[in-house]
Amino acid sequence: MLVKKAEFVISAVKPAQYPEDALPEIALAGRSNVGKSSLINCLIQRKNLARTSSKPGKTQTINFYRINDQLYFADVPGYGFARVPKSVRQSWGKMMETYLTGRETLKGVIQVVDLRHPPTADDQNMYQYLKHFGIPVIVVATKADKISRGKWQKHLKAVREGLELHQGDPLLLFSSETAYGKEQLWKEIEKCTGN
Ligand code: GTP
Numbered sequence: 098m099l100v101k102k103a104e105f106v107i108s109a110v111k112p113a114q115y116p117e118d119a120l121p122e123i124a125l126a127g128r129s130n131v132g133k134s135s136l137i138n139c140l141i142q143r144k145n146l147a148r149t150s151s152k153p154g155k156t157q158t159i160n161f162y163r164i165n166d167q168l169y170f171a172d173v174p175g176y177g178f179a180r181v182p183k184s185v186r187q188s189w190g191k192m193m194e195t196y197l198t199g200r201e202t203l204k205g206v207i208q209v210v211d212l213r214h215p216p217t218a219d220d221q222n223m224y225q226y227l228k229h230f231g232i233p234v235i236v237v238a239t240k241a242d243k244i245s246r247g248k249w250q251k252h253l254k255a256v257r258e259g260l261e262l263h264q265g266d267p268l269l270l271f272s273s274e275t276a277y278g279k280e281q282l283w284k285e286i287e288k289c290t291g292n
């Protein structure tokens with residue numbers, strides 16, 4: 098995908114605020130600090146259009162980015178960050194549930210996991226949740242630059258087994274640092290959106 102235009106559109110906390118132009122949409126999902134916002138920036142070749150941080154809990158709303166007037170990326174808060182107060186965690190959970198189960202233009206979710214570690218219970222639950230609602234999932238194991246190439250396959254296997262990945266669901270290696278895997282991920286996104 099040649100990205101000619103990438104614009105931030107809105108930060109939403111409820112459906113009335115979601116964009117209404119009905120373009121196909123791809124959302125992110127993953128633990129806090131795993132690299133969701135960085136992955137968006139990498140895909141669209143913009144340094145910090147989606148705000149990133151070395152501290153977990155940076156993204157707190159559903160942030161919509163329109164790409165080439167063709168599709169949306171929805172960046173979302175991460176899960177599994179214990180230091181967020183319980184009440185805030187609950188309201189994020191509710192916001193995500195409303196979004197994932199109600200967004201008609203949602204064509205797929207990029208579930209981001211950390212290649213270095215086996216999936217957490219939260220990762221497993223999110224994958225099951227997406228499967229339950231029949232939402233197409235692309236699993237991306239990111240931060241590949243932090244692991245030597247010789248160990249990539251071993252770690253990929255741990256991700257596949259930990260999530261009990263369904264046959265046919267793509268699992269891709271990625272690094273926002275080096276842009277490794279970018280073209281392959283764009284291909285999978287285009288399969289979901291029909292672009
Ligand atoms: P929340 O918004 O808090 O849920 O986090 P996030 O998932 O959006 O993570 P974010 O993109 O803000 O990245 C978190 C940290 O990981 C930042 O310090 C990034 O620079 C770093 N990071 C993200 N992707 C990669 C990667 O592929 N390689 C390396 N080495 N660092 C990465």
Ligand code: MG
Binds near residue numbers: 135
């Ligand atoms: Mg973020």
